[in-house]
Amino acid sequence: MSRRGTALKVVLAVALAVVAGADWPQFRGPGLTGIAPDGGLPEQWGPAENIPWKIALPGRGLSSPVVVGGHVYVTACSGLNQTRLHVIAVDARFGIKLWERQFWATGPTNCHPKTCVAAPTPTAAGNRIFALFATGDLVCLDAAGEVCWLRTLQIDHPAMNNLVGRSASPILYHDVLIVPLENQGESWLLGIDAATGRTRWKVERPVENNYSSPLLVKHDGQTDLVIQTAGGLTAYDPADGAKRWEFADEGVSAICSPIVVDGLLLGTGRDMVALRPNAYGPPEVVWRSARLSTMTVTPLAAGDRVYAVKDSGVLTCGDLRTGKELATLRLRGSYSGSPVLAANKLYLTNEDGNIAVVDVEGDPKLIATNRLSDPMLSTPAIARDCLFLRSDKWLYCIGRPAAAK
Amino acid sequence: MRWCTAALLLVFHVRHCATAADIPDLVKQIKSADADTAQAWQELSRLPATEIPRLLAAIDDASPAAANWLRSAVDAIAERDRAALPAAALASFLQDKRHAGRGRRLAYELLCIADPTTPARLLPTMLDDPSAELRYDAVEAAFAAVKPQPKELTTAKTELRKLLSAARDGQQVDAIARELEQRGEPVDLVAHFGFITRWQIAGPFDNTGGRGYRDVFPPERGVDLAAKYVGKGGAEVIWKPNDAGDNTGSISLNRVFPGPAVGQNGKLSGMKAAVAFAFAEVDAPAERDAVIRLASATAFKVFVNGREVLSRETYHQSFDRDAFSAPVHLVKGRNTILMKVCQNDQTEPWAQNWMFQLRLTDSLGAVLPLVVVTSGTGK
Secondary structure, X not given: OOHHHHHHHHHHXXXXXXHHOOOEOXXXXXXXXXXXXXXXXXXXXXXXXXXXXXXXXXOEOOOOOEEEOOEEEEEEEEXXXXXXXXXXXXXXXXXXXXXXXXXXXXXXXXXXXXXXXXXXXXXXXXXXXXXXXXXXXXXXXXXXXXXXXXXXXXHHOOOOEOOOOOOOOOEEEOOEEEEXXXXXXXOEEEEEEOOOOOXXXXXXXXXXXXXXXXXXXXXXXXXXXXXXXXXXXEEEOOOOOOEEEEEEEOOEOOOOOOEEEOOEEEEOEOOEEEEEOOOOOOOEEEEEEOXXXXXXXXXXXEOXXXXXEOOOOEEEEXXXXXXXXXXXXXXXXXXXXXXXXXXXXXXXXXXXXXXXXXXXXXXXXXXXXXXXXXXXXXXXXXXXXXXXXXXXXXXXXXXXXXXXX | OHHHHHHHHXXXXXXHOOOHHHHHHHHHXXXXXXXXXXXXXXXXXXXXXXXXXXXXXXXXXXXXXXXXXXXXXXXXXXXXXXXXXXXXXXXXXXXXXXXXXXXXXXXHHHHHHHOOOHHHHHHHHOOOOOOHHHHHHHHHHHHHHHXXXXXXXXXXXXXXXXXXXXOOOHHHHHHHHHHHHHOOOOOOHHHHHOEOOOEEEEEEEEOHHHHHHOOOOHHHHOOOOOXXXXXXXXXXXXXXXXXXXXXXXXXEHHHHXXXXXXXXXXXXXXXXXEEEEEEEEEEEOOOEEEEEEEXXXXXXXXXXXXXXXXXXXXXXXXXXXXXXEEEEEEOOEEEEXXXXXXXXXXXXXXXXXXXXXXXXXXXXXXXXXXEEOOOOOOO
């Protein structure tokens, strides 16, 4: 197929994926919100209840599963010094492995022991999955496991250096794959042609490690690609990488990610800062709150509320219009994975593999804690009335018996 | 009409099913990377499992990207044609140590699928395998067999010593050394890894704003151990011997150039915004290729025989043994190593490491028969 034909196929596939709706195609799901469009999830589960299937994984991973077109895709790393990179496709309904492809790491695999090189969450659309590893290896496969293209980004940019471990996830904007590679030595934000794997544009970024994932913010008839790092947020045109605005802020962090709800952009970190983007320049500050601070966990906003989770397990609920703290709830354990929401219930996975279900119809109320006792540092996915969780050893499908169809 | 369609599909199929004869061209397409690589991958991935050894052989001289195209095609073939994996041909490929370690390791894994007795049969013969992964697994299997044996058993200690010599992975070496220590046989890990601990050190020079990393200081133009330099703040700098590597073989520049203690625990800090140089001389019995492996939590440059071989402008990441490596060439006789280690001005307690650790090894990480003869040290 010609490159033009391939590009058309990708655009159509992405469009179809958007129409399909019920998928969870990327880190924090549709629209990068963490919110599932439908509910139907169980509140309680255990070895003999509401776990339709689980499947062994070949190695560690902090990346989230993604679900598109009836396939659950997950990445992992294994082997001596994490040099084996895995992309696995599993049938969402039956939990059967459809295919697995391995790649050798082509960049350094050094990282903090808490993380691993399978930390960035892949993104999938239609017939294609794009998997980025902390080693700078980026692969595009189709739904049948055929390799469409691959890139060795660390080799392309040898001065990049991140011995702590990259974790920022790529996202798709139409047919441009946005790839964050922010490190010491050299930092880049890349816009890669999803059809061919070629770099369409690249932007130099501050030379500091950044673990925060990019965000797409729609406002005033345009879409801004927003990158948060320690010291502020910057917006680019996702089509060509042209810078649109910068907002300096010492309160936001290079670890958790920014979020958006109804055009309100929330910078996150030591402070939460609510910004209203406009078509003319830097956004206006709507409010700022130190009470809604987070460290690793990306907050979630829904309706007129925002939920911030500290690594220590304190869930703070704030008023999205004012930033005023409304309620707090103390959860057990330490948190790295970010919350997800379905049908007014938050699902929060702690590092010990205990999943709290919190009703947020009114003030947050803990209604169940489900113990898988399998350490998890990743963010769950929700699709097809199921919650998909991954640990270093297992991929779980949590759902009622009739779910996952 | 149906017949016509079937005939057309057959023609298409025949045209697009690669045969053994197509492999060289398809591999060439993969390696050239500017042709339609995905199309070549598709055709390779449809080959029968009997052709896997030819694809494994193609990995020998493949670039990292091409090797990944090829290995993932092998994955696809093996997944589809699992029952037809050619055990004898894979075994033969595995035994041929002229092939690249990566391809041989993949052959081993496929052979394990075809013949589950493979690990028990072959791993005991692979303690000195040139593939890092095969050797690792061989040592690991033997180590697992020795560990349950009584602590006082002499044969177990002998076996552990053998495994210590065979191991190349640092964590595996640590684990075997711990087991030996528990059996009353301590291991000198600094000597085992071959860390260089006899240095001449000069500093501090100025690294305000990180400029010192790029600035060329006199030692970078040539080392004269008798020279006197003007250092940071105009202070006189001379070379001073340092044999004080710690029990990990690391040289702490904070100890050489102390600063105020920081943090609640009074963590030792060194001078801030400073550059230090460390110089070592090593005698090699013969000319040879080697690998320089080092750890540094801060920015560094390293020069071997006056040529820069490795550098990183990063500060305060993890300090991991062998985190950085580069191939080097050693001449017969005297070889020089110059480390330039930069510290920035960060004051956080976690940003105080200013140290390095360095060794010269063969390609797999074995210590070389070198003699460290740094002038003015070791007395």
